[in-house]
Amino acid sequence: MTQLKFTTEELYDDYEYAALHERAGVRMHGGFDSSGRYLPPRSRGRRKAIVAWTEALRARGGELFAADASLLTGARMPNVAQQTLLLAHGIGRPFWNSLTITGKIEGRGRILAEMAFPDLQKVIVEDISGMALGHLNKGLLVMHGIDEGGEPDRGIGGHDVMWFVARDLAFGPDAFPDVDPPESIARPEAGQRLMPELAPEYEAMLSFLMNLLLIEFRAEIGFASTQEILRNPELFKDRRAEAEEAAEIVGRIREDELIHVESLRLYLGEIRELTLRTLDGGTVRGSTLIDRFWDGLVRWATVDQPAIAAANQYETLKPMILEEPEGARVLAQFDALADRKAPAAASG
Numbered sequence: 001m002t003q004l005k006f007t008t009e010e011l012y013d014d015y016e017y018a019a020l021h022e023r024a025g026v027r028m029h030g031g032f033d034s035s036g037r038y039l040p041p042r043s044r045g046r047r048k049a050i051v052a053w054t055e056a057l058r059a060r061g062g063e064l065f066a067a068d069a070s071l072l073t074g075a076r077m078p079n080v081a082q083q084t085l086l087l088a089h090g091i092g093r094p095f096w097n098s099l100t101i102t103g104k105i106e107g108r109g110r111i112l113a114e115m116a117f118p119d120l121q122k123v124i125v126e127d128i129s130g131m132a133l134g135h136l137n138k139g140l141l142v143m144h145g146i147d148e149g150g151e152p153d154r155g156i157g158g159h160d161v162m163w164f165v166a167r168d169l170a171f172g173p174d175a176f177p178d179v180d181p182p183e184s185i186a187r188p189e190a191g192q193r194l195m196p197e198l199a200p201e202y203e204a205m206l207s208f209l210m211n212l213l214l215i216e217f218r219a220e221i222g223f224a225s226t227q228e229i230l231r232n233p234e235l236f237k238d239r240r241a242e243a244e245e246a247a248e249i250v251g252r253i254r255e256d257e258l259i260h261v262e263s264l265r266l267y268l269g270e271i272r273e274l275t276l277r278t279l280d281g282g283t284v285r286g287s288t289l290i291d292r293f294w295d296g297l298v299r300w301a302t303v304d305q306p307a308i309a310a311a312n313q314y315e316t317l318k319p320m321i322l323e324e325p326e327g328a329r330v331l332a333q334f335d336a337l338a339d340r341k342a343p344a345a346a347s348g
């Protein structure tokens, strides 16, 4: 029979790396096999378990929670064409800032390794000990957090450090002053109960997992765009080899993120097939709770939030462009390249 229950040690089981993942004396997570292929950190045991749980979920008639290209829409500021224009005019600070901010936001993901999550078994009727959900507190969430924020006490960088290394490869060290991420934009529904059937800590946990899936899934567009910019032979002309290497590091981050997206889709796919105990002594299908919450969240994360973020971002970028000698002319071209606000209206 396929193994569905794993110890923490089994989940952490990892490959023997033929070479460590290092650059300029900075150790980063993961490593390489003897053929030079990148191996994401802590991926052997995790991968084996995810495959087994996914097969079991499908055998019960379930499926990974759906996440497709429809979640990737929304305005981007700056888009690839705009960022390329700026870099081609020697305006590097916006791209440098975006790499720095992405790294810092990734680093915040370390909170997953430090947070205490409630035991879902207490509100789920079915036995979850042979499911991914039964292993969230057995290492899955801690590993996810360490992937993002690394193990500073062991001198091993996670995604945060990987972004900083990629940035410094492309630009050279200390190219611009440090910058912090903008304040996050709160959803108007924040604080409102959307699953009143459950105790707040369980609603918070399900909400957290759904928000995280959307953030991780959508981050992929930004990561792919960054790689495209780094690989443009017309940009970073004095540092082509370094920029290519930076693009490779971003590619490794993208590989690591696949495990996160797949895990989250698995957790939510499992919950949808299960029965939860309600506060009033009844029960509710997981799919009822998840689908109700998800629909509103998607509207916010793919339409409303990107529009606000793009407008804020434009206000931050504008002075950075105008401070350049040819700023006004570049800004006019930059504006012409913006994502159209209402594609449906524009084409009609």
Ligand SMILES: [Fe+2]
Binding pocket: 106, 109, 147, 148, 159, 257
């Ligand atoms: Fe990450």
Ligand SMILES: [Fe+2]
Binding pocket: 148, 216, 257, 260
């Ligand atoms: Fe992630």
